Amino acid sequence: MATATTEPNDLHNETNTWSVYTKTRSTINEQPLDNDELDKLTRYFHASMYLCLGMLYLKENPLLQEPLKKEHIKPRLLGHWGSDAGQSFTYIHFNRMIKKYDLDAFVISGPGHGAPGLISNFYLEGLYSEVYPNKSEDIEGLQKFFKQFSFPGGIGSHMTPETPGSIHEGGELGYSISHAFGAVFDHPHTIALTIVGDGESETGPLATSWHSNKFLNPITDGAVLPVLHLNGYKINNPTILARISEEELRSLMLGYGWTPYFVEGHDLESMHQAMAGTLEVCVQEILKYQKQARESGKVFRPKWPMIVLRSPKGWTAPREIEGHYLEGFWRAHQVPLPKVLTDPEQMKALETWMRGYGPDKLFTKEGKLIPELKELPPKGNKRMSANPITNGGVLRKPLRMPRFQDYGIKVDKPGSTHGPSMNIFAKLLRDIVKDNPTTFRVMGPDETESNKLGEIYKAGKKVWVNGYLPEDEDGGNLSPTGRVMEMLSEHTVEGWLEGYILSGRHGLINSYEPFIHIIDSMVNQHAKWIEKCLEVSWREAVSSLNILLTSTVWRQDHNGFTHQDPGFLDVMCNKSPEVVRIYLPPDANCLLSTMDHCFRSSNYVNVIVADKQGMHAQQSKSRSMLTPADHLQFLNMEDAITHCTKGIGVWQWASNDAGEEPDLVMAGCGDVSTQEALAATALLRHHLPELKIRFINVVDLFKLIQHGYHPHGLKDSEYTALFTSNKPVVFNFHSYPWLIHRLTYNRPGQEHMHVRGYKEKGNIDTPLELAIRNESDRYSLAMLAIDGLTKRLGNKGAATRQALLDERIRSMNYAYETGLDPEHYTDWKWPY
């Protein structure tokens, strides 16, 4: 075998040498700008670039009205220069379109680390000073505006919640396009100018989100105009899309269903012409497609325009500094002259560079942008920075909620009847969809039907703008005007939902429980966004992010080990208590009450865990496999509302402590887990009737944590009134058992708390066998209780324990022999 050459010559990409920048190349050969407009755009752009450098470097002397000195410079230099110019350039040019076509638009900045490029614009157009009056449009305000950037007590280097005009921070990459689509769904007149960083374009979530165009209805939704900003480099590497040939890149975008337009170069004047001409073509196309669809009333999928903007990284910086490339190279990613404080040459270079933009000609002596430039951007809410969508709570109206009580299931006696909890909730959901036809959407990767929510389709089908077949009539439930959105990318559907609620609407995502981990990081980021919004006085509350987890671990016995992971709750519990809420309703009426509460709430991440099927989806004498097995129902509507309002409580009907101090507390949290805990209680009461057992159910998980750690946390006195401080507690938990110990760690009597849950013991199982493997089944729970009372129960306890153990072994053997669980398990009801 030949040795591989390390000569890069064999791999030279002729298309993308620096020479690509030396001549402007563009798909559109027009010269729409006259000299006056060209000059103004250039000066406005320079004003923005000047502000960007000011944010990165200066704490004093904001307009360089005196020579630059060390004491004017921030002691710690932070921030990113790399994509500032390209983003600002794009923004300024889109301003021109807004004015010319009277557009309604806002901006999403994918490469969030280039925030100065946009924040500088928000300041220039006055919005920043309107929102933050002390960052006024004068020398003093400018000094504060500069200093606060990446400074303790100030604002970060992303498009953080403190930044008006932003619904997308860009701290984590990958979600710009899905957020943009989410924000324009049901906003038919809005265009989301969406800048995609070329680093971001390598991420999976972004890569697949290009396909969002197959879910956009040109009649009832707005439009997204992506600008793929190829500046060539990430932190320390070239980017993939910047180095493939233009032919490949064009194919890729065509393949994603977009019409790509290219604007490439370095020379500002010709780049202005190219960008102006190209944006105009794009806007005209968008308006044309919308008109065509809206006038004909016929939905089609246009090959929407998008722009590839290839401008050098760190554009308008010096090309070389001290023998190293700066403009057009990865060295321009962060602070381009990092040694200004210690290296007089760099200080000099910075001053020359900054003065090169001509701040004295762009701003008045008082620090105001000169009037002729001030005229350039749109006014009022036409400014992208001021679009109400970017403070979506302003637009938000409460959902029209049907009376959830009307959907309840009749429960005469607790634990004696079955009902399909999720199907019952689906009816409520159907009517929410019906009553809120333009402000509510349901998202899911591909599982809404599987999750027993198919009833929704009577009110709103699945959005599909990607070709129909005759077969689709046969239960396909597809429609271009649907209200349910499914794509097998948790990232994309979550991004859509986040964009949808951040822009003032409502929604729900439903997912198999295990695969919600795929978007751990997205939900983390959303929770962080919301938490910061709570600290920003002008941000109005947005709808909660409602995450319904179903097809849960205890009913993934048949899909196997890979489908068993209830650990999303652990991830969520680490987020801010001001933001996170977790509910595990045990039955249908509790699910209805919980969901009603969640849909009315705002500024939370609500996680609701409820399985789609009760006992067993197996064939037994009376049932066929595909009939969903129903849940055992515990509470009538009145009791359910009371219980859910409290969030935790004693189920007197299942207890026999008769208000006295019990011998044992049995607790359940989660539908399946509660049922097993009840069955364990019944076993104990059968075998050991003298035992006084108190039964507790937990709906609102944060009730368990100490008051002060979470707003829902019980006071210790309330907690011990339920759990006692000295009696053994057997707690059967839906998820990993340790989470309960984490939540109750400093509670009185914590040493008596014995928790069972899923502990990563699974394979291809039956439901009962799966529970047994994790010692979370009725027999194991009852045995655990006896173990905590050995002395008191004596020989009778030991005999009972043995009987339970025998029964557990018999159940396991039965499963191995038949593939089924015994009917006394699948048909179990509360016997008292």
Next chain:
Amino acid sequence: MATATTEPNDLHNETNTWSVYTKTRSTINEQPLDNDELDKLTRYFHASMYLCLGMLYLKENPLLQEPLKKEHIKPRLLGHWGSDAGQSFTYIHFNRMIKKYDLDAFVISGPGHGAPGLISNFYLEGLYSEVYPNKSEDIEGLQKFFKQFSFPGGIGSHMTPETPGSIHEGGELGYSISHAFGAVFDHPHTIALTIVGDGESETGPLATSWHSNKFLNPITDGAVLPVLHLNGYKINNPTILARISEEELRSLMLGYGWTPYFVEGHDLESMHQAMAGTLEVCVQEILKYQKQARESGKVFRPKWPMIVLRSPKGWTAPREIEGHYLEGFWRAHQVPLPKVLTDPEQMKALETWMRGYGPDKLFTKEGKLIPELKELPPKGNKRMSANPITNGGVLRKPLRMPRFQDYGIKVDKPGSTHGPSMNIFAKLLRDIVKDNPTTFRVMGPDETESNKLGEIYKAGKKVWVNGYLPEDEDGGNLSPTGRVMEMLSEHTVEGWLEGYILSGRHGLINSYEPFIHIIDSMVNQHAKWIEKCLEVSWREAVSSLNILLTSTVWRQDHNGFTHQDPGFLDVMCNKSPEVVRIYLPPDANCLLSTMDHCFRSSNYVNVIVADKQGMHAQQSKSRSMLTPADHLQFLNMEDAITHCTKGIGVWQWASNDAGEEPDLVMAGCGDVSTQEALAATALLRHHLPELKIRFINVVDLFKLIQHGYHPHGLKDSEYTALFTSNKPVVFNFHSYPWLIHRLTYNRPGQEHMHVRGYKEKGNIDTPLELAIRNESDRYSLAMLAIDGLTKRLGNKGAATRQALLDERIRSMNYAYETGLDPEHYTDWKWPY
């Protein structure tokens, strides 16, 4: 505005009606198969299809040698039929190529739920019976083979670890291509036949993994042949790629850098010809490109071939059942005739269908595949099911490890000198790269340089097969023969690494700590894979998955709140204790010792948390911002090895309890957190010298959990010998504090354990300010200690507490004024 039409006619996609299947269409118009070969392929395929149905339905009567009765059928029907036929078809045809071209190949099944399609083949070619002798090639073995599928105690419906020939379960979608690439890197003679499900193709991780071709060296790496298997439907929806036009799909693949070949249809005979011809072209192209590169010694990026196979979902099933479409529709996704047990018509249909494949002519009466078909597949290790790559531990050789002690830093006195821990480790890493030139790779999203590991580039640069520019000479560190792999997709680099180690090699992934959450779910799945492998006797151990988390929460003060999330440890702690290991080495020598241990280990997921910089990357009198600030160093090499071997221990040099019972235990876990705990100890000893303090450092996190819950857990006696059972413990933890409570929940004295860590309080900060916000700084820790000893310390304690509080306030104010931390913080050393 016009009302949107619900008429789907406007969206009809002419290309993709059912008619696409009625005539075979293919890029290649060849008829390479003669009638005899055609007939054999068809019968072999039918044998495979028969086995698939047998796995789904039968527990007895495996060859239908008697009429099908209810008692032959499994009582619970589980499994997936949808993609079985297409996968089997592809596999069988690639067998032909293996024989013709003497290829070395294995298969990855993206749509894992179609496992019967491949498992049936593994059985037919004899491998399954070799590995599992009781699943022999006779009636009895076949009966067991059928019954075990999706049956308790048996195998799941994916390509689980129990399945020989598999390194990719496919339980979670999205990783087929990245796993395939990982497995062929440095395996120049191997081809990974990689079946991508069209559901999977919608996921983000898969979408961006197509770009892996820009990182494959045709001289030193093997090849991946993707087969995008468009069967049209997910669980309940059409798939995006199945409904876009062929023109768009072709563009998409060209844009990703592949050469697509299309094979589409339904008629088996012509499909055989089309697939045979197309695969032959693909294999010839792969071999041609490899030859060209290898003979010339010049690396280039070929436009590698890939296949779009469009076959109906549920192919070879009846087209309609009971008035509903089955073949070619989403109803064929799972068990196609779900009511066979209760519906005699369905039972009849099943029997007719199964007999239609002609089992009596395919198998002998004894249940053996007839000899002329038995001749068809390759033999021995040429069978894809037997490729040693799929049991990578067989191929694995231990890393050549330099003596890590030689890289240590000299530490004369603990806590008095600084050193760049990560840069020191980078030198060890460099030499591991050098000494293991074809069996070790380092992966990272884009951060290896930022993470201070750039020293590696002296031994192996970054792999880049995607165009070079002159600028790359200026520190670009790119090479087609590199050993470091960076792409801004955590999913892709993690997938590569998993594929690389599962196929018998070694590696490391390094990432900023917060963004490792992006691959929570992937690592979960890998941990589950490894855990199951431990239960499979013939699976040889593979290298551990080593995850180095740096740029950690406490040094993300400047990047802000979005970059602060140390919660990956919580996710990992829920995985099986047999598999997961977590280390937080406090300094350079401990890091060296820990990494040495991890690289030598196997079958673990090792998570190592260590920051890339010590105090502060800020400008101070002596430092410029870009000089990485060094870590304080605590242990000389000998002590470090002892300490890391124990995993937890008292640091006598920092304690003043002189072997007696202390008044207070101070503990640190994590480099920055340990330093703050030490500084708190120093403050206490300064202000309250009479206080006897014991200082503990934890490297191996699972030492804290009770013995029995994890193999590393201390016995209670060992634990209390360190922490006591009744003295206050102040524990400063790197991550969220509750994890420590979860780990120590039932330890003696748990009620005296006070933990501090990150509690989601951050913004744009200084390091000390960030610690203070989370009460994890030296002042807050010392105050917490005093609070635990109020009675004992009396007035002096109160006065000290006030002094500490004042100092904390002064530090906060200093940060807000200057943007910096005080020098007594940044320059702090252990004063004793």
